[in-house]
Amino acid sequence: MAEGTVFVETVELAPEPPPSGPVQWIRENLAYSVSSTITTIVIGLVVFFGLRALIAWFLNPFRKWSAATANARLLMVQAYPDDQFIRVWISVGIVVVLAGLSAAAWRVAGKVSVGQVAKGLLSVGSGALVLALLAPGGLTGGRVIFGSVGLVIAGIGYMWKRARKSSVNEPVISTVALAGLALVLIGVFLWTVKLPVQEVFADGSKEVTNQLIARSTKLPWTVQLLVLAVSYLVGVAIRDSISSLRRILVGLWALSFPAILMVVMRAPDIEWDTVLSVDLPIFLAIGALVGVILYVIGAPDAGEWKYIVSAIWLVLAVLWVLFSWYLFDPASSSPFHFTSSAADVLKRLEFKFPLILGALFALAAPSFGGARAARLRYIGVWLGALVLLIMSFRLGAASSLLELSGTAFVGGLSLTFTLAIAAIVLSFPLGVLLALGRASTMPIVRMISTTYIELVRSVPLITWLYIGSNLLNLFLAGVVDIFSVVRAITAMTLFSAAYLAENVRGGLQSIPKGQYEAADAVGMSVVQKTVLITLPQALKAVIPALVGQVISLFKDTSLVSIIGLFDLLYIARNVIPGQSANIGSILELTVVAAAIYWIFTFTFSRSSMRLERRLGLGTR
Amino acid sequence: MTTAIQRPTRPPFYRDVTVLKWVFQIVFLIGIVTVFWLLGSFSIANLAKQNLAVSWDFMARPVGFQVAEGFTTLPESGFQALLVGITNMLRVTISGILAATILGVIIGVSRLSHNWLVNKLATVYIETIRNIPLLVQIVFWGIVVSIIPDIVVDETSDGSLKSLFGLRLLPEGWIFASPKGFAMPWLVPTDGRWQWVGFMIVGAVAALYAYRWRIRLQEAGTAEARAFLWSGGVLVAFAIVGTFAHPVMGIFGPVFGFVAAFFQNTPIIIFQIVLAGLAVGGAYYIIKKRLDELRTPAGLGKLTDDDWFRLAMAAVVASGLALFFLLQSGPVKAIVGQGTIFGQEIGLSQLFTGLESRFSFVSGAPFDFSLPAIDGRFNNYAADAGHVITRAYFALWIGVVLYTAAFIGEAVRAGVLAVPKGQTEAGFAVGLRRSQLLRMIVLPQAFRIILPPVGNQYLNLAKNTSLGIAVAYPDIVQVGQTIFNQTGQTIPIVISWMAWYSFVSLTLSAIVNRWNKKLKLVER
Amino acid sequence: MTDQAIIDCRGVKKWFGDFQALRGVDLEVTKGEVVVIIGPSGSGKSTFIRCINRLEVHQEGQIFVDGIELTNDVRNIEAIRKDVGMVFQSFNLFPHLTIMQNITLAPIWVKKQSKSEAEAYGRELLERVGIPEQADKYPGQLSGGQQQRVAIARALAMKPQIMLFDEPTSALDPEMVKEVLDAMKELAKEGMTMIVVTHEMGFAREVADRVLFFDYGQLVEAGTPEHFFTNPQHDRTKLFLSQIL
Numbered sequence A: 001m002a003e004g005t006v007f008v009e010t011v012e013l014a015p016e017p018p019p020s021g022p023v024q025w026i027r028e029n030l031a032y033s034v035s036s037t038i039t040t041i042v043i044g045l046v047v048f049f050g051l052r053a054l055i056a057w058f059l060n061p062f063r064k065w066s067a068a069t070a071n072a073r074l075l076m077v078q079a080y081p082d083d084q085f086i087r088v089w090i091s092v093g094i095v096v097v098l099a100g101l102s103a104a105a106w107r108v109a110g111k112v113s114v115g116q117v118a119k120g121l122l123s124v125g126s127g128a129l130v131l132a133l134l135a136p137g138g139l140t141g142g143r144v145i146f147g148s149v150g151l152v153i154a155g156i157g158y159m160w161k162r163a164r165k166s167s168v169n170e171p172v173i174s175t176v177a178l179a180g181l182a183l184v185l186i187g188v189f190l191w192t193v194k195l196p197v198q199e200v201f202a203d204g205s206k207e208v209t210n211q212l213i214a215r216s217t218k219l220p221w222t223v224q225l226l227v228l229a230v231s232y233l234v235g236v237a238i239r240d241s242i243s244s245l246r247r248i249l250v251g252l253w254a255l256s257f258p259a260i261l262m263v264v265m266r267a268p269d270i271e272w273d274t275v276l277s278v279d280l281p282i283f284l285a286i287g288a289l290v291g292v293i294l295y296v297i298g299a300p301d302a303g304e305w306k307y308i309v310s311a312i313w314l315v316l317a318v319l320w321v322l323f324s325w326y327l328f329d330p331a332s333s334s335p336f337h338f339t340s341s342a343a344d345v346l347k348r349l350e351f352k353f354p355l356i357l358g359a360l361f362a363l364a365a366p367s368f369g370g371a372r373a374a375r376l377r378y379i380g381v382w383l384g385a386l387v388l389l390i391m392s393f394r395l396g397a398a399s400s401l402l403e404l405s406g407t408a409f410v411g412g413l414s415l416t417f418t419l420a421i422a423a424i425v426l427s428f429p430l431g432v433l434l435a436l437g438r439a440s441t442m443p444i445v446r447m448i449s450t451t452y453i454e455l456v457r458s459v460p461l462i463t464w465l466y467i468g469s470n471l472l473n474l475f476l477a478g479v480v481d482i483f484s485v486v487r488a489i490t491a492m493t494l495f496s497a498a499y500l501a502e503n504v505r506g507g508l509q510s511i512p513k514g515q516y517e518a519a520d521a522v523g524m525s526v527v528q529k530t531v532l533i534t535l536p537q538a539l540k541a542v543i544p545a546l547v548g549q550v551i552s553l554f555k556d557t558s559l560v561s562i563i564g565l566f567d568l569l570y571i572a573r574n575v576i577p578g579q580s581a582n583i584g585s586i587l588e589l590t591v592v593a594a595a596i597y598w599i600f601t602f603t604f605s606r607s608s609m610r611l612e613r614r615l616g617l618g619t620r
Numbered sequence B: 001m002t003t004a005i006q007r008p009t010r011p012p013f014y015r016d017v018t019v020l021k022w023v024f025q026i027v028f029l030i031g032i033v034t035v036f037w038l039l040g041s042f043s044i045a046n047l048a049k050q051n052l053a054v055s056w057d058f059m060a061r062p063v064g065f066q067v068a069e070g071f072t073t074l075p076e077s078g079f080q081a082l083l084v085g086i087t088n089m090l091r092v093t094i095s096g097i098l099a100a101t102i103l104g105v106i107i108g109v110s111r112l113s114h115n116w117l118v119n120k121l122a123t124v125y126i127e128t129i130r131n132i133p134l135l136v137q138i139v140f141w142g143i144v145v146s147i148i149p150d151i152v153v154d155e156t157s158d159g160s161l162k163s164l165f166g167l168r169l170l171p172e173g174w175i176f177a178s179p180k181g182f183a184m185p186w187l188v189p190t191d192g193r194w195q196w197v198g199f200m201i202v203g204a205v206a207a208l209y210a211y212r213w214r215i216r217l218q219e220a221g222t223a224e225a226r227a228f229l230w231s232g233g234v235l236v237a238f239a240i241v242g243t244f245a246h247p248v249m250g251i252f253g254p255v256f257g258f259v260a261a262f263f264q265n266t267p268i269i270i271f272q273i274v275l276a277g278l279a280v281g282g283a284y285y286i287i288k289k290r291l292d293e294l295r296t297p298a299g300l301g302k303l304t305d306d307d308w309f310r311l312a313m314a315a316v317v318a319s320g321l322a323l324f325f326l327l328q329s330g331p332v333k334a335i336v337g338q339g340t341i342f343g344q345e346i347g348l349s350q351l352f353t354g355l356e357s358r359f360s361f362v363s364g365a366p367f368d369f370s371l372p373a374i375d376g377r378f379n380n381y382a383a384d385a386g387h388v389i390t391r392a393y394f395a396l397w398i399g400v401v402l403y404t405a406a407f408i409g410e411a412v413r414a415g416v417l418a419v420p421k422g423q424t425e426a427g428f429a430v431g432l433r434r435s436q437l438l439r440m441i442v443l444p445q446a447f448r449i450i451l452p453p454v455g456n457q458y459l460n461l462a463k464n465t466s467l468g469i470a471v472a473y474p475d476i477v478q479v480g481q482t483i484f485n486q487t488g489q490t491i492p493i494v495i496s497w498m499a500w501y502s503f504v505s506l507t508l509s510a511i512v513n514r515w516n517k518k519l520k521l522v523e524r
Numbered sequence C: 001m002t003d004q005a006i007i008d009c010r011g012v013k014k015w016f017g018d019f020q021a022l023r024g025v026d027l028e029v030t031k032g033e034v035v036v037i038i039g040p041s042g043s044g045k046s047t048f049i050r051c052i053n054r055l056e057v058h059q060e061g062q063i064f065v066d067g068i069e070l071t072n073d074v075r076n077i078e079a080i081r082k083d084v085g086m087v088f089q090s091f092n093l094f095p096h097l098t099i100m101q102n103i104t105l106a107p108i109w110v111k112k113q114s115k116s117e118a119e120a121y122g123r124e125l126l127e128r129v130g131i132p133e134q135a136d137k138y139p140g141q142l143s144g145g146q147q148q149r150v151a152i153a154r155a156l157a158m159k160p161q162i163m164l165f166d167e168p169t170s171a172l173d174p175e176m177v178k179e180v181l182d183a184m185k186e187l188a189k190e191g192m193t194m195i196v197v198t199h200e201m202g203f204a205r206e207v208a209d210r211v212l213f214f215d216y217g218q219l220v221e222a223g224t225p226e227h228f229f230t231n232p233q234h235d236r237t238k239l240f241l242s243q244i245l
């Protein structure tokens, strides 16, 4: 430019779109340098041949996938009596209803953009297309159909994205509509899509037939889908009028698990005359007596005597339970000869445990009592807890009405879930107590908690399961013949509590010192400080870690197959391949079991990542 | 301004916070002890009903079973059987940690790759492996091995394994595969190996000094360091020279012999006193250190009840230990080798006697290269021929390695991402290439962040080897379980398990912690 | 002890391990008095006022608050904490609770008031500190000055006889200092007994009945604000004042 020349822009430039398109994409992501190109080619070849081999293995006519599909029920619930199978569907239904209501109450519905949906379609479609192209073998009809469906789906995604160029990232599509569409599609598939199933008969003959995906369960599944949709709609309708819906749902979720396990699936033989002649009097007497005591003790005036009385009460009640259990067993002449069944023991303890519970309530009464209304509410909580306690004793002592062919009324995947849920639920309070103990200022408590946590964590779970299955019976044989599932749950609970305690401790450490000081400065007691200030903050901070632990506990349940419990893995690995029709199907079944575990853990971990993002954690 | 010292008034004891705190703790302790006492008496009573008493006799007695693999397959006693289990566990743990680290770093770096294919492949790997229970994976690998047909590489005509494009890759009879496992050539250690290992220890020290020397040179500015190259070179030189020169180490034989004789012949009371003295001295050191921390120019600071408790605990534990050593000569005898543990003579004296015989100017190569010698039933009929990887070992090893590598990969990725972006940009700005940047700038910084979670994964790997029981791999859990099925001695076996795993955990976490501290020091 | 002395400290000493943070402090505060404590950083100001509501435990000497001695007695600790409110430098609001919940938590659970009663008073207090509209927000949504005013309201909700302030304005941006100081002045006018650690000399001059100068864990000089700002006696006081004024 010559000196003095002034440059003046006369043309106004319109913004250009960034370079895009498949070639550009490849240039940026697969071949941005020589070495990356070589890597891409080498890895690409490996992936190509690997995938081809995998597909060939899956589609090989010698694969016995039918061993899994024909035994789907065994994998899910082991051997539950046919005439009572409706109980399984009711259990699923309970979960489905709660899920629908919760989805509405927590307002999970949102909006997604066209871009996101189109991207999903594009990747699903192109994935299917790639699989169809990669599969070894000739040009069969199934392959053409599969490939072209993939092509169409991918095409729709691509075109849609292009058509919505400018507004592609605006959230306009309701996820409710998408979910509804998915439900309808699943429903239609259940009734229409047929897959070739090869059945091998005992005499060695084979037959390939086309069968529906869920040939014997299409009706119940359809009902469950409808129930899900309806309960969501109901939830939407009532969520504005019932303000405490979320709290109610949390309570229902908590109750649903024991209710399904103890009542629905187990069909307990409740002796109603005992309930009327024993339980009700116990409830009324202890409930009222302790209620009155709580009313007095909860009154807002000073006096250490309340603590002293409650503490003595607690010690006496504990001693009574321990020693009546140990020494003063009326049924035996010597302390070491017990003839009692689990039911007997539960009956004998039935009204001693409420006394311990009452003492604990009394100890906390000065912290949570107060004005009349607060005290009455506290007494309400006490009565509720008492009902739950007595009910669980009654249900635990009741025998089951079911005639089972196996040893347990849960097996397969439902046992896996039972173990995981029971262990995590039971280990939660223990883990929190251990964490508080380890963070406490009291050296002996701290030492005991630390020893427990470190010892449990350094020894692998399988040894704890052995200890549970051998030692627990040794400790308590004759007193209580502990059922093998309960032994496994006990071992997993004690194990998981130690890990949970470490997670919670992390949360406790993350709370600034100022929080404790502020609570002290306004005069809170230790219990109040813990329940109202520390724990809520600590637990919120460690939610991701806790979810991670739920996931690993879920995976760890597979270890019970080693001690001979009929969980998912045991049935897949030992039971089904042992049937004469399914000999040689063990690899297929292990792969199926792996896939089932994978689906659940993957879903958990993805949802926990979403939860984390929603809580605003993990962002820097 | 003040005159007389006034102390706060003491409240009545039942309202004194400190008193209440200790009363609560003591009641709590009594409660716990009571529960354990009750459980203990229940179990003794129940054992008595089965005519069993808790006893450790099985440790010394012969066991009536064979162990599938290990340094011996026919253990002479329960103790030796458990030792086989322990060594088997260590075999998988150590090789597993090495392999999982290498694979994990590769996975982690691939997860960060800009290459879409590599990145996706690593992601798929992690998401698949992490979300399937390890036990299922181990079982899966066990089944996979059990269905491979017998392959003797070379004699088959399909040529799938022995050659590539007509090029012969492996000579005849090198690799065998069968449902029972794999066999391959190996460097089988021979008698001279102990002297060679001794030689290599000297070599390692030399390599360390070479490393420091090069670093010093570089700091002085005289030469480029190339420290790794130098120390590696020294090691290789020692390894090669050692193959021939290792008999030199025989000079240590008499030294070991002297030490063995010392442990054997010194009166036991001296060792008892020394050990008791060590216990007391340790406690004295701890208490003194603590008090020194609290000491002021003006005198001792105020001790809280927590301080008092710690000091008292140290004193009580130390005097307990000292009394134990003084009153019980049995365990001390066993440790120095004048007595037996579980009927075995495995004390310090025996250790040094063994070393003496191994450092006796043995000549010949430390290792022999040998091919597997496989008979029709896939037994390696010559124990020192080649190496057999059994199905159980392979399934367990590949299972824990793939599983742990996925977690290590995630840790590596998280660590690398935690390095500030400015570091990368500065690295590019001074003209480093991506690979150089990763190696020289990012990884060293990420290492600090990566180490704690990876240490945790090592611990998990060690514990997860116990899952080998699902494929009948004879580790300590499996062997222990076999023993208690035979003898009914549950409690001793459980105690052995706990002792071993606690030892492993404590050792591993001590190593990781030390390393961590060292890195922190460097940081400052 | 004089009759109206609501706080009476006699030879209070306090060690942190080997370090002596308080070397014998004597102080009497009468009801309704406003005392401002100044002094260099690390001189033991915070430690001293934290001893008064037993966030720190003194090891020698005696402290009486409203006639009750501070000892290890559970009963006394409970009683004192209800009587002494405290405001911290870093607010220390409970992040998981709304403003209203922050204020009513202690009255409901510690003082055992009914919820409606506590909320009514809470609303009044928010009115008084000038942020009635923030009741349902969470602490994270408020500015520093607003948070500190909530902290004052939270302490006042227990209807304490004495208020302790530990550098209430040092964590605030300059433009927010005034709103907090105004709330404190208001409180002083109403006759609250206050001990304030602060370096806001304007506040000291205007409101304080007495100013104390602390150094090396000792009460070095005490006097009226006029005395301090016109005629300090001790060399260390002079040095310190020359540095900050």
Ligand SMILES: Nc1ncnc2c1ncn2[C@@H]1O[C@H](COP(=O)(O)OP(=O)(O)O)[C@@H](O)[C@H]1O
Residues within 6 Å of the ligand: C016, C019, C021, C039, C040, C041, C042, C043, C044, C045, C046, C047, C048
């Ligand atoms: N918890 C504690 N542990 C050890 N030393 C402390 C602790 N709290 C305060 N100190 C020390 O006590 C001295 C006085 O602290 P502080 O009262 O906070 O001073 P100020 O508030 O006057 O700045 C300081 O030297 C400080 O380091």
Ligand SMILES: [Mg+2]
Residues within 6 Å of the ligand: C045, C046, C047, C167
């Ligand atoms: Mg301060």
